[in-house]
Amino acid sequence: xxxxxxxxxxxxxxxxxxxxxxxxxxxxxxxxxxxxxxxxxxxxxxxxxxxxxxxxxxxxxxxxxxxxxxxxxxxxxxxxxxxxxxxxxxxxxxxxxxxxxxxxxxxxxxxxxxxxxxxxxxxxxxxxxxxxxxxxxxxxxxxxxxxxxxxxxxxxxxxxxxxxxxxxxxxxxxxxxxxxxxxxxxxxxxxxxxxxxxxxxxxxxxxxxxxxxxxxxxxxxxxxxxxxxxxxxxxxxxxxxxxxxxxxxxxxxxxxxxxxxxxxxxxxxxxxxxxxxxxxxxxxxxxxxxxxxxxxxxxxxxxxxxxxxxxxxxxxxxxxxxxxxxxxxxxxxxxxxxxxxxxxxxxxxxxxxxxxxxxxxxxxxxxxxxxxxxxxxxxxxxxxxxxxxxxxxxxxxxxxxxxxxxxxxxxxxxxxxxxxxxxxxxxxxxxxxxxxxxxxxxxxxxxxxxxxxxxxxxxxxxxxxxxxxxxxxxxxxxxxxxxxxxxxxxxxxxxxxxxxxxxxxxxxxxxxxxxxxxxxxxxxxxxxxxxxxxxxxxxxxxxxxxxxxxxxxxxxxxxxxxxxxxxxxxxxxxxxxxxxxxxxxxxx
Amino acid sequence: xxxxxxxxxxxxxxxxxxxxxxxxxxxxxxxxxxxxxxxxxxxxxxxxxxxxxxxxxxxxxxxxxxxxxxxxxxxxxxxxxx
Numbered sequence: 001x002x003x004x005x006x007x008x009x010x011x012x013x014x015x016x017x018x019x020x021x022x023x024x025x026x027x028x029x030x031x032x033x034x035x036x037x038x039x040x041x042x043x044x045x046x047x048x049x050x051x052x053x054x055x056x057x058x059x060x061x062x063x064x065x066x067x068x069x070x071x072x073x074x075x076x077x078x079x080x081x082x083x084x085x086x087x088x089x090x091x092x093x094x095x096x097x098x099x100x101x102x103x104x105x106x107x108x109x110x111x112x113x114x115x116x117x118x119x120x121x122x123x124x125x126x127x128x129x130x131x132x133x134x135x136x137x138x139x140x141x142x143x144x145x146x147x148x149x150x151x152x153x154x155x156x157x158x159x160x161x162x163x164x165x166x167x168x169x170x171x172x173x174x175x176x177x178x179x180x181x182x183x184x185x186x187x188x189x190x191x192x193x194x195x196x197x198x199x200x201x202x203x204x205x206x207x208x209x210x211x212x213x214x215x216x217x218x219x220x221x222x223x224x225x226x227x228x229x230x231x232x233x234x235x236x237x238x239x240x241x242x243x244x245x246x247x248x249x250x251x252x253x254x255x256x257x258x259x260x261x262x263x264x265x266x267x268x269x270x271x272x273x274x275x276x277x278x279x280x281x282x283x284x285x286x287x288x289x290x291x292x293x294x295x296x297x298x299x300x301x302x303x304x305x306x307x308x309x310x311x312x313x314x315x316x317x318x319x320x321x322x323x324x325x326x327x328x329x330x331x332x333x334x335x336x337x338x339x340x341x342x343x344x345x346x347x348x349x350x351x352x353x354x355x356x357x358x359x360x361x362x363x364x365x366x367x368x369x370x371x372x373x374x375x376x377x378x379x380x381x382x383x384x385x386x387x388x389x390x391x392x393x394x395x396x397x398x399x400x401x402x403x404x405x406x407x408x409x410x411x412x413x414x415x416x417x418x419x420x421x422x423x424x425x426x427x428x429x430x431x432x433x434x435x436x437x438x439x440x441x442x443x444x445x446x447x448x449x450x451x452x453x454x455x456x457x458x459x460x461x462x463x464x465x466x467x468x469x470x471x472x473x474x475x476x477x478x479x480x481x482x483x484x485x486x487x488x489x490x491x492x493x494x495x496x497x498x499x500x501x502x503x504x505x506x507x508x509x510x511x512x513x514x515x516x517x518x519x520x521x522x523x524x525x526x527x528x529x530x531x532x533x534x535x536x537x538x539x540x541x542x543x544x545x546x547x548x549x550x551x552x553x554x555x556x557x558x559x560x561x562x563x564x565x566x567x568x569x570x571x572x573x574x575x576x577x578x579x580x581x582x583x584x585x586x587x588x
Numbered sequence: 589x590x591x592x593x594x595x596x597x598x599x600x601x602x603x604x605x606x607x608x609x610x611x612x613x614x615x616x617x618x619x620x621x622x623x624x625x626x627x628x629x630x631x632x633x634x635x636x637x638x639x640x641x642x643x644x645x646x647x648x649x650x651x652x653x654x655x656x657x658x659x660x661x662x663x664x665x666x667x668x669x670x
Contacts (some may be wrong), residue, residue, distance in 0.1 A: 015636050261649060262657040341590070370629050378629065379641075386645045402598065436645050455632065458622045462616035462638035468613060470646035472605070479656055485661040 004051040006061055008112065009040045009078065013105035017098040026093045029501035031091055033097060037082035043523050044074045046252075051113070053421065059174060073233045074110050075442060076301045077104065079428075080225045080308060087312050087421025096136045100222045102129035107226040111233055115174040116164045116191070119234065123160065123198075126227060129151035129319070133219025142214040148493070149211035152197070156204070158260040160194025163187055170573035176234075192239050199231035199282055200256050200275050201248050208274060209259065210512040211268040213324070217315035220267055221421075224311045225304045232281045232300050233266050239285065240293050246286025250380040252279025257387030259487070264398060264480040266324045268315040270307065273392050277303045277350070283381065284365040287372055295364030297443050302357035302432060309425035310392065312341030316414035316422070317400060323407075326399040326480035330407030336492055336576040339402040339414050342422035349429040349438030350394035352385055354460060357432035360439070360451045367449065384465070389467045399480055535564055615639070 005011060016036035020158075023032035052063030081104045106129055109122030127150065134146035168174055179188050193204075200208040207229070212220050239245060256276030263269045277299070284296030312503035316339045317332065320326045333340045349356035352363065362385065369378040414422070432439050440447040464487065471478070597604060616636065624633055631637040 144601055198636060258653045258656075259651070262661070333594055337590050345649040373628075375629060382641065383645045383649070387649050390646055390649065402594075419653050442590075454618075454622045455627060456626060458615065458619045459632075459638045461611075462636070463642040464638045465608075465612045467640035467646045468608060470643050470650070472608060474647065474650045477650060481662075481664045482665060483657075484665050485666060486663055486667075487661075497668075567627045 001036050005063060007047065008052055008109070009044055009047075009074070009480075010105040010109040010112070012036060012043065012083070014106065015392055016104070017101035019096040019446070020098045020101075021097060024092075029097075030089050031093065034082070035083045036101070037078060039307070041075075041078040041082055044071070044078055046365050047074075047112075052112075054090075057392075059117055060115065061118050062175075063109070063118055064112045065114035065176075066112065067397045068442070069233070069236060072297050072301055072439075072442040074108065074446070075106055076304050077229075079224065080222075080304050083305075083308065083421050083424045084218060084221050086424070087221055088317075088419055088517075089417035090415045091216075093136065096133065096216060096218060099129050099132035100218065103128075103133065103222060103226060107230045110230050114176055115176055116167065116176050119176055120157070120161055120164060122156050123230075126230065127157060127584070130219075130223055130227065133223055136219060137214060137216045137349045139214070139465070140158075145211045145214040148489070149207050151280050152204075152207040153494075156197035157192055160191060161426075163190030163192075163194055167191060170421050176238065179238050184242070184415040188238075192235070192242070192245075193363055195234050195239070196282075197231075197247070198227050199235060199278055200228055200574075201252060202275070203284060203488050205252070206487045207253075207500075209263075209271040209487065210489050212271040213265050214272075217319050221308050221311045221315060224270070224274055224307050228278045229304055232278060232285070232296060235282065236285045236293055236296055241288025242286055246288075246374070246377060246541055249279045249281070249283025249286050250377045252276065253381055254387070255279070255383035257384045259485065260391035261387060261395070262485055264325050264482060264484075265328055266326055266329075266400060267311065269396055269584060270310050270314060270325075273350070273388065274307060276388065277307065277329050278520045279281045279384065280362060280365050281394065282383060283377065284368060287365075287368050287374065287377075289368055289372060291371065291447075292365060292368035294440075294445050294449075295361065295368050295441040295502070296402070298361040298364055298439055299443075300348070301439055302361040302429075305425050305428045305432075306346045306357060309342060309346035309429060310350065310396075311421060312418065312422045312425065312448050313339050313346060314400070316418050317411075318413035319418070320414060321407075321409050325482060325573065326396070327406050327482045329400045329409075330403030332409065332411070333401040335409070336401070336409050336413055338424070340397065340421055342419075342426045345426040345429055345510060347393040347397050347431070351389035351464065352460060353433075353464065354452070354457060355430065356434040359433055359460065360436040361432075363451050363456060364449050378531075386467050387465055389464055389469055393464075394468065394471050395478055398475075404479070405508060426538065439445060546570065612639075 003265065013036065016032065020029065020032065025031045026568050028164070047064065047066045050062070050064060054061040054062075054063065081101070084100065088100070091097065103126055106122045106124075106126030110119050111123065113119040113122060131146050131150045131153075134142050134149060164174070170185065170187055197204045197207075212223055215223055223389065228562040235245065251274050256274065256279060258274045259272040260269045260276065263272060281299050282291040284299065286292075314324060317336065320336065320339075321329070321332070323329055345356070349358045352358040362381075366378055366385075367383045369381060413419075436451060440449075469582075604629070619635055619639075627633055631641070
């Protein structure tokens with residue numbers, strides 16, 4: 001058992017994270033940062049189907065369960081850990097890397113877990129490790145956003161735990177297996193809601209665009225890959241075929257993209273766009289057919305790489321210029337050409353250009369919706385694809401690197417390690433587009449889908465071309481402004497403000513009034529009562545006690561008069577008393 | 589090199605416009621020759637359906653989102669600090 005825990009890739013990242021400070025002291029931090037994810041990436045290919053069984057408090061825990069669905073996620077998670085670690089090599093702070101690796105460990109642990117309790121343990125590790133990636137930015141806004149992130153995830157974790165308890169109460173079985181929509185009860189739906197919070201399904205999505213833009217540069221690169229995609233994995237594992245997920249997923253695709261069209265901060269645009277892209281995966285899981293679940297897994301794989309590439313591109317701009325708002329950027333292609341090319345590759349991949357990874361993954365989900373005759377869902381997904389190209393494919397690179405205005409900055413190009421990280425992700429985006437079978441062979445079910453058909457290409461040319469044409473006509477209306485947009489986090493951010501106002505004003509005023517009443521009335525009453533009690537004590541109790549004491553002394557003194565000490569007096573008195581008693585008895 | 593090439597293109601917006609128009613024309617011509625016998629969705633049988641969908645969808649999205657932002661959602665960046 002012990003040895004099988006050590007073959008768990010999460011163990012590798014946890015030990016790696018704990019030894020990072022030592023690696024820093026020994027001046028091998030950079031080597032260590034590449035070595036651990038690289039070994040984990042190789043190691044996941046040699047995992048047995050089942051390992052790490054632990055009997056604990058009567059529960060049967062399973063730390064390792066490997067099948068086709070697990071493999072595709074493990075593959076991309078470890079690859080992303082490698083790319084992210086290389087991208088962050090220049091960061092000397094071991095704490096940031098350690099938080100990132102513990103976060104990765106949480107994600108890998110959840111993916112490999114065979115029971116709900118293990119899922120929950122690693123689920124919480126993810127939340128508590130990732131919040132440090134926000135806090136490490138050390139700005140007041142980041143600290144605040146981190147606390148909100150943590151509170152929301154703690155709430156989500158408790159919902160999940162509540163669902164797990166109910167589930168256990170019903171069947172005394174914690175194994176994490178597929179649930180049929182027909183047999184699902186309240187317990188399973190509560191678990192699903194717990195998972196949906198991490199997948200950022202509206203209306204419980206606002207933590208994502210709130211926290212991710214406030215994270216550190218490398219923090220955002222890691223965060224965009226793991227939390228939501230781990231949630232996609234657990235939903236695919238447990239809740240495939242739930243119609244609610246199909247509908248919510250389709251709504252997500254549009255909700256996220258609408259905000260991406262109007263936002264100004266580049267990293268907030270990308271964060272909202274995660275909601276949109278994860279919507280495709282949630283929708284695919286909800287459709288539940290083999291092709292749709294394949295599409296969800298493929299899209300998760302592709303999405304992690306191109307979204308990380310975009311976060312790396314925008315993160316490089318932030319690192320080198322200190323800015324991330326589109327309204328403060330423009331004309332940077334002259335100074336950051338490499339970053340620009342990589343960001344554009346990420347942009348065209350996410351938009352689903354032919355020969356990129358988005359083309360071969362997104363189309364599977366849209367086609368699966370069509371095959372199931374879900375025409376409205378299919379059109380919603382197609383419309384979100386239009387919005388994706390508009391917001392992330394064109395608007396984002398255009399206003400950062402080109403744009404109507406030159407921001408006047410002359411930054412240096414990104415560091416070498418950032419370029420290596422971006423190159424690896426960009427390579428994968430194009431590699432998967434050209435050789436889709438590399439990804440298709442990893443998917444949970446056999447793939448019968450061919451993305452490069454004439455009909456699909458024609459549809460893509462039209463959608464991309466005419467979206468570009470509409471952008472060309474409307475570009476002046478899309479010019480970014482330095483504003484923020486309300487979202488559903490308004491409820492808890494304003495709600496918290498109201499709560500504080502309620503505490504500071506009505507509650508505090510009532511408290512003060514009660515204090516005054518006590519001081520003016522209560523205190524005087526208490527003093528009067530104390531005086532009365534004191535008088536009673538003095539005049540009543542003391543009088544009674546002192547009086548009885550004096551009586552006892554006096555009585556004693558009088559009794560002492562009778563005590564002559566002569567025996568004949570006592571005998572005489574006793575005999576006299578006896579006679580009196582006898583006379584009384586006889587007479588009566 | 590790439591910087592010079594992009595600067596060269598930026599200075600020629602008319603050329604870029606014609607490039608876009610040519611691509612649109614190409615996608616229209618390409619669509620005419622596509623086999624659509626296997627298509628299940630009714631829109632797939634119409635020539636130019638996805639062109640109209642993309643164009644109107646994009647225009648509508650810009651008008652809807654920017655309009656909604658302008659009349660309702662837009663706030664100052666320090667909105668929650670007040």
